[in-house]
Amino acid sequence: MTKIPDKPTLDGIEARWIDQWESDGTYRFDTSAVRDQVFAIDTPPPTVSGSLHVGHVFSYTHTDLIARYQRMRGRKVFYPMGWDDNGLPTERRVQNYFGVRCDPSQPYEDGFQPPFRGDPPKKHQAIPISRPNFLELCDELVEMDEKVFEELFRRLGLSVDWTQHYATIDARSRRVSQRAFLRNVARGEAYSQEAPTMWDIDFRTAVAQAEMEDRDRPGAYHKIPFQRVGSEGAIEIDTTRPELLAACVALVAHPDDERYQPLFGTQVVVPLYGQTVEVCAHELAQPDKGTGIAMICTFGDSTDVTWWRELDLDLRAIIGRDGRMLAEAPAGVDAEAYSAIAGTYPNQAQRVVVEQLVEQGILVGEPRPIEHPVKFYEKGDRPLEIVTSRQWYIRNGGRGADLRAALVDRGTEMTWYPGHMQHRYDNWVEGLNGDWLVSRQRFFGVPIPLWYPLDANGEPMYDEPIAPSEDQLPIDPSTDVPDGSTADQRDQPGGFTGETDIFDTWATSSLTPQIAGHWEEGDGLFERVFPYDMRPQGHDIIRTWLFSTVTRAHHEHDEVPWTNAALSGWILDPDRKKMSKSKGNVVTPMGLLEQYGTDAVRYWSSSARPGVDTTFSEEQMKVGRKLANKVLNVSKFVLGFGDAGDATDAARVTEPVDLAMLARLDSVIAEATSAFDAYDYARALERTEATFWWFCDDYVELVKNRAYGTLGDEAAASATNALRIALGSFQRLLAPFLPFATEEAWSWWHDHSIHAAEWPTPSGLGGDESLLDPVVEVLTLVRRAKSEAKVSQRAAVDQVTVSAADGAGAAIEAGRSDLIAAGTISTLDVVPATDGGPVTCDVVLAPAD
């Protein structure tokens, strides 16, 4: 217990309590707790290489509200924190920050110093460095970034147990990720395959379906005739990608299309390049699109892949991994014609091809511009191409109806907040069109833990991968050697070669429950936390993080990884514009916390309903600051009555008015509790806050004279005990939202943290809640009379005549002495309302002195 300050203030409150909580271990997880006592949270690991923004403050506050509530309900809260630091975003940030790029052909340089640490000049040419040097810089930058994130999250008051943290690149994460994958391989849930895949030509890596997005891009239909073989005439097709004519392997129309039925099975000649292709039939061809007949290229889009596979067509690839047209013309294609586009990018090739078509009089009419959706990697700048390569996949139902149905069912085994978010999950799973591509041709990530034997010719035998044993994990197959082999057998015929690909970041972050819970690490933690109680996350990553986590848990544990999914909404700019960057004064999360105070910013976050997109509002933060201030001031006032200490005596609360207040408080406790149980923290706050202001503005004003002792000791004791009981409840009801102000005020009369205190329960004293409304109504009418007369609220009143119906009249009688004191009233008469209408007042002010 500390002394109540004369002038309570919110300034500097955060630093003090953050230190206190840390040294007291207030939020430390009890590792001896049994599963039933535990509330486990699968915290989203933020991408540390990204910038901090108010969205972090927003959604992480929501999780913390639930954590604090559950802790006060007596649950042992498992609330870890992770950092998502592996993967492409980190690589990109390292390149931009240090002015380097990874070139695996470079030798390692001991003690390498990058040319820059932050902000290389725009003209700077990135310096190529070795993969190990590059990874060292990744580690260095990630460590810096994580410090900044941790500082913000601590300042935000997150009740995280910081001893339970992980990073998706750390040894435990690599071990868990590799172990889970190897088990997938052993059970046949993961497999490798040489196949056409979506490919980003700038990052030079394969991309999964979940990471693709459509962007509208201008294009143009080009009408091109294909001469028929062995008969007169030509077939006209429309294409937006004339540069792929060299890759054309067939034409295709719908089998029911009468225009083309006579042509099925006949041959046509591809313009410019001369290869002969067949006219085929397939249901995916759309008669109403273009001319109703399309050219199939390997590969222009994913439909081409389907046609190629199902119609068993030739492969005539022309786009390489670097996105350029291959140097050599494919089989059957006129080499001289092809040489005009060899080595160019697709957009350059298109210009060349269209010129040739025009010069030779082949193109029919003018190209017709259109706007059409084009597939992009969500982090990429140029359209995805389709390139054939060997990749690893994990089955996710995209190629199997049974698994797909099972994963849809998993969605029904958890409760979604808000409920309609489940539609997005169903939508996504049901729309999958391939298994989950987990391998990436990148550098900073968890290595795929496999080697391949090399045959006598030095060719890898991909179907017979060599796996390490689980006790060897984590490994890096590019430096580690499989059991029974020696380092000098690496890359030698008859020897082995290491897998060079790494996992996509989602392949590891899909295992956050296993990583945070120390799955198979032998310390018994996992059994205490899995399946988790809550997965909080943004609705934008349902198709990635949420779905992939469900998939991994389904394969490994045959269970859902958690029972409740809580989805956060987005932050919108008040002007519906880009968040303030253009306005010069960038809004940084830390700046907001410093300007308004943490509690105020948390209040704004807390007032947003779960899953609802919310306007960024500094006004709301001001309101929050006001509320936090009020908590301090009313606490000081209430605790100023009577003895110090936390003792209250409910038995001494005897006045009907006081019992009525506690009855109202009981209702609010019940409402807030059930709202929190349904993850609706915003409703809990709204109900609590409204009642708290009513308590401060009306109830306290009404009874404070009595509390001072003007009506005797018994009456005073009733008021002061009721005030203290209510104060203790309000402080605890508000504690999840305003952890700092409530802790401060609580400390004035308690020895232990409010955040370890028990969630309030209804007093059950049986007061009549309806009693106070008529009393407060009279108080308001008296205040109005004074306000309209433009006199001080302290001004004396000679006579108040209240007209009220029976019930209201009785209530007002119960509050008579408090009303007289609060309103400075000499005579208060209550008369029955003649028409049973609302309470009215005739107020006669005392003459001014």
Add this chain to the structure above:
RNA sequence: GGGCGCAUAGCUCAGCUGGCUAGAGCGCUGCCUUCACACGGCAGAGGUCGGGGGUUCGAGCCCCUCUGCGCCCACCA
């Protein structure tokens, strides 16, 4: 093309299974420097609940329909 969400005061939003006169905060207007709080308090003005139908004793809430905004998904000829 399929799916989902939103539309209530000038602004941001509550209004949970239909039920007294539709609420809050901000903003606005007026007043009060009252012994917890001027980072304050008191009071006031302000709404045909997006349009149109329907069910019902009764609709902001349920049904149909239209309009506008936003999001998710879909094979890019």
